[in-house]
Amino acid sequence: MPYFYAAGKRVTLTVESSLWALDTEALAVALIGESIRKRILANSRRLRGKYVLAHVPSSALESLRAAHAVQPVYRSADAMLVALPEVRVEESRPETLRRLRAWIDLRRGSIEVSEAEAGRLTLRPASGDGVEALAIANELQEEFTPELAEARFIRSIEDPNLNLKARIRPHRPNGA
Amino acid sequence: MATYKYYAAGRVRRFHASPLRTAAPVAALAAGSREPVPVAALDSGQVANVIRSRSEWLGILLEGMTEFDLLAQSDLCSGAVTLPTHSVIVDGARASELRWLRDRLGFETVREGRQGKVLLRAPQGGNAGVAAAFSAGERLFRRGNVAAAHPNFIRALPVITRPGTATSLGWNLQNDGHDGLYGADVHARAAWTITRGSPEVRVAVLDEGVDTTHPSLRPAVVAELDAVGVNSHARPDGDDAHGTACAGVILSRDAAVPGLAPLSSLVAVRIARGDGNGHWILDDFDTADAIDWCWEDARAAVLSNSWGGGPPTDVVAHAFERARTRGRGGLGCVLVAAVGNDQSPVNFPARLPLVLGVGASNSWDEIKTRTSRDGESWWGSNHGPGLDLLAPGVRIPTTDLHGPRGYSRGDFVYDFNGTSASAPHVAGAAALLLAVAPRLTASKIRDIIIGTADPLRTASGRRSQRAGARRLNAYAALRAAMRAT
Numbered sequence: 001m002p003y004f005y006a007a008g009k010r011v012t013l014t015v016e017s018s019l020w021a022l023d024t025e026a027l028a029v030a031l032i033g034e035s036i037r038k039r040i041l042a043n044s045r046r047l048r049g050k051y052v053l054a055h056v057p058s059s060a061l062e063s064l065r066a067a068h069a070v071q072p073v074y075r076s077a078d079a080m081l082v083a084l085p086e087v088r089v090e091e092s093r094p095e096t097l098r099r100l101r102a103w104i105d106l107r108r109g110s111i112e113v114s115e116a117e118a119g120r121l122t123l124r125p126a127s128g129d130g131v132e133a134l135a136i137a138n139e140l141q142e143e144f145t146p147e148l149a150e151a152r153f154i155r156s157i158e159d160p161n162l163n164l165k166a167r168i169r170p171h172r173p174n175g176a
Numbered sequence: 177m178a179t180y181k182y183y184a185a186g187r188v189r190r191f192h193a194s195p196l197r198t199a200a201p202v203a204a205l206a207a208g209s210r211e212p213v214p215v216a217a218l219d220s221g222q223v224a225n226v227i228r229s230r231s232e233w234l235g236i237l238l239e240g241m242t243e244f245d246l247l248a249q250s251d252l253c254s255g256a257v258t259l260p261t262h263s264v265i266v267d268g269a270r271a272s273e274l275r276w277l278r279d280r281l282g283f284e285t286v287r288e289g290r291q292g293k294v295l296l297r298a299p300q301g302g303n304a305g306v307a308a309a310f311s312a313g314e315r316l317f318r319r320g321n322v323a324a325a326h327p328n329f330i331r332a333l334p335v336i337t338r339p340g341t342a343t344s345l346g347w348n349l350q351n352d353g354h355d356g357l358y359g360a361d362v363h364a365r366a367a368w369t370i371t372r373g374s375p376e377v378r379v380a381v382l383d384e385g386v387d388t389t390h391p392s393l394r395p396a397v398v399a400e401l402d403a404v405g406v407n408s409h410a411r412p413d414g415d416d417a418h419g420t421a422c423a424g425v426i427l428s429r430d431a432a433v434p435g436l437a438p439l440s441s442l443v444a445v446r447i448a449r450g451d452g453n454g455h456w457i458l459d460d461f462d463t464a465d466a467i468d469w470c471w472e473d474a475r476a477a478v479l480s481n482s483w484g485g486g487p488p489t490d491v492v493a494h495a496f497e498r499a500r501t502r503g504r505g506g507l508g509c510v511l512v513a514a515v516g517n518d519q520s521p522v523n524f525p526a527r528l529p530l531v532l533g534v535g536a537s538n539s540w541d542e543i544k545t546r547t548s549r550d551g552e553s554w555w556g557s558n559h560g561p562g563l564d565l566l567a568p569g570v571r572i573p574t575t576d577l578h579g580p581r582g583y584s585r586g587d588f589v590y591d592f593n594g595t596s597a598s599a600p601h602v603a604g605a606a607a608l609l610l611a612v613a614p615r616l617t618a619s620k621i622r623d624i625i626i627g628t629a630d631p632l633r634t635a636s637g638r639r640s641q642r643a644g645a646r647r648l649n650a651y652a653a654l655r656a657a658m659r660a661t
Contacts, residue, residue, distance in 0.1 A: 047457055157484070
């Protein structure tokens, strides 16, 4: 079962079998029929940036995976989560940071690294796969217990207006 | 000015009479408040004419007195103007006492009321009669044979504004007991006698955007960030009015629908966008970066978060921790978050240890549940670990999107609901505290706000033992903050 770490504890994730997060840029060049592409997009919901939430026909799934166009959707604590192919790492202890960097150096070919400031790193798996980002973050957690190692999640939570907005009545003072 | 004595409830009272035409213009204090609220000044001619035109009987009581003779005592607390007449009320007197009044002082019976009340008029007219009425009442009472004896007063009282009208505050700020419990509010009126906030104190509203063009918010805006898109502003999409409503609770500068800390500055941050299907979409990295931007670049002192849900995330928790420890030059930002509206355990991020998790109370000072007296059976405040205190969250007046979009067709909404409305009250209170005590640490402010909140009572009048069952008291918090500096 997939999981990630928060505050040092494992948070389990349930895979949403019927929904996928689609990278619309990758979808545009994926080797699938135009009609399927249109059908997928017609029933999609916008997530964030280039990502949409959509049902994907099983016949198209392999092609979309090959084009790195799909990411799995997870559920946890009443939210839907999508792990993007990015990991943020923070570490201020010099020795742990040295060991982290050594671990990353061994994977230079498969992980792209940027370090905006000392001890704050962003890792991107070359595969473009959110599942791999989740695995990298978990491995770092289990190996080094860094101050932060977490895959980038898009989260879909309940709109705070839900059940409240609909019942708000247009109203004026004095009943006007 | 003349001072007369009379007896009421067995004690000597003093009546400070000034000619009505020179009596201080009436400046009323709203009931229960110490802050003057200007009302239309009454002039002596108006009062005299109104009295005479409305009642022939009152004209008789003031017979022989011109508007230049009329005496009055103004009560700055209630806004009432009291006029003495040349008649005296006697209650519970034996016949012998009334005879004494008539034979010795020349008073005549004008009218007999129910239950032994008698109204008698002095033989003199004008102000001499007024003085005689005071004297006669005092002497008669001191003889010890009557229940009451004092001049008959005419009272001109200001009309008390009906709750819910544009000129009254919402119950959240001042609960007058109409449709609720008197005083079950955040004590804004009292707090405002100390401060209404300071432009130096910046409050960040992290939400689905804030209408920064709203006339009641625009003057407060000092910084905006769109963490969702690439806009140079933090305004929301379409009808998304949630953030605008939250910002209004904190610092609306509208006179009729004010925020709790209306002189504070606003940092508007858009971190979420509705998907049109009942969900908000957030990117944890962008949210974390927005939090860092708030304390690092925008110099926000308070971060108000009316959002939550889903599993915890370290990247957001760490950003909050940096804001709490490194914001405000190391004194820390005050972090506030709504606990959620499902009547279930407290949402992330409100349940983070050093975030003030805020639940909802109603106008009866109850924790908001699906069965509480407010009648809104479709939602209840979340509860349990992480709930630190409550603040009003039912039918809150606040800002809406400017123009016809949003919750209503106008610029304000009067029914904003949820812990989303509660959390900004606490953010506003924190802004007030920082205005008077800018060197207090975030932890100290957090402790003061929780420690000075009013405990809720059970139906039997006992203190509720439920965790977090205490409602924000901004005035008490302000006083404690001033003592702590």
